[in-house]
Amino acid sequence: MKLKLWLTLSLLCASMSGLSAEQVSVAEHVSNAELNSSNIKSSAQAGSDTPFDQMQLRKEAQQKIQQFASTLKSALVGAIQSGGLAHAVDVCHSTAPQIAEDLSTEGWHVARTSLKARNEQNQPDSWEVEMLQTFDQQFKSGIEAKALNAELYKQAKFRYMQAIPTDQVCLACHGVSIDAALSEAINKQYPKDRATGFTLEDIRGAFTVSKALND
Numbered sequence: 745m746k747l748k749l750w751l752t753l754s755l756l757c758a759s760m761s762g763l764s765a766e767q768v769s770v771a772e773h774v775s776n777a778e779l780n781s782s783n784i785k786s787s788a789q790a791g792s793d794t795p796f797d798q799m800q801l802r803k804e805a806q807q808k809i810q811q812f813a814s815t816l817k818s819a820l821v822g823a824i825q826s827g828g829l830a831h832a833v834d835v836c837h838s839t840a841p842q843i844a845e846d847l848s849t850e851g852w853h854v855a856r857t858s859l860k861a862r863n864e865q866n867q868p869d870s871w872e873v874e875m876l877q878t879f880d881q882q883f884k885s886g887i888e889a890k891a892l893n894a895e896l897y898k899q900a901k902f903r904y905m906q907a908i909p910t911d912q913v914c915l916a917c918h919g920v921s922i923d924a925a926l927s928e929a930i931n932k933q934y935p936k937d938r939a940t941g942f943t944l945e946d947i948r949g950a951f952t953v954s955k956a957l958n959d
């Protein structure tokens with residue numbers, strides 16, 4: 745089945761929900777008021793109406809991501825404050841996958857991914873690679889990271905991604921120059937670490953969530 749992809753630089757939530765993949769193949773809307781938001785949608789569905797509530801799924805996906813982001817951030821900041829950066833690496837090692845697992849309920853699968861992953865378990869699949877590359881391009885063209893997201897309906901599965909920017913606080917562990925002792929702590933846990941060399945101009949990765957749809 746041919747994948748139809750369309751990019752749009754508008755707030756699509758309401759406007760797209762009534763459109764089928766057949767009605768829209770490629771659409772680009774740019775209006776002054778909406779320049780700051782970008783959303784990539786793809787669908788491999790040939791039918792007219794989607795057999796599920798897109799708005800509801802999108803809302804749930806965004807809630808999962810919000811919970812993941814805030815729980816992880818508190819854990820990270822708490823760990824840095826209590827035991828420093830090297831300690832935070834250990835906390836991140838055990839806590840980040842655990843938070844993702846705890847949120848993977850009701851058919852949802854919650855994770856993070858990146859084109860340069862630290863944890864091999866977070867390697868992107870082909871759709872995620874494509875979306876991460878698109879996020880990179882759009883971020884570099886001036887669109888805010890928080891406005892960069894993508895969704896896919898394919899083979900009875902809903903998928904949603906949200907870009908994660910590189911903030912100042914991230915650079916200690918993901919930046920260009922990393923303290924030697926910290927680097928050692930990272931390499932001990934992640935001998936194949938690829939997640940360094942990022943700058944504030946980069947998208948660090950994305951939250952990626954999916955849900956299998958029964959019919």
Ligand code: HEC
Nearest residue numbers: 832833836837840856858861862863866914917939948949
């Ligand atoms: C204390 C060091 C530390 C800091 C600070 C830090 N990270 Fe990480 N980051 C890690 C570790 C360790 C992992 C691997 C976690 C795992 O095993 O899932 C990781 C993994 C990630 C991943 C998952 C993809 C991958 O590479 O495996 C993303 C996305 C990420 N970090 C983004 C950020 C962002 C954004 C910030 C700043 C807000 C940040 N990190 C700050 C240590 C850190």
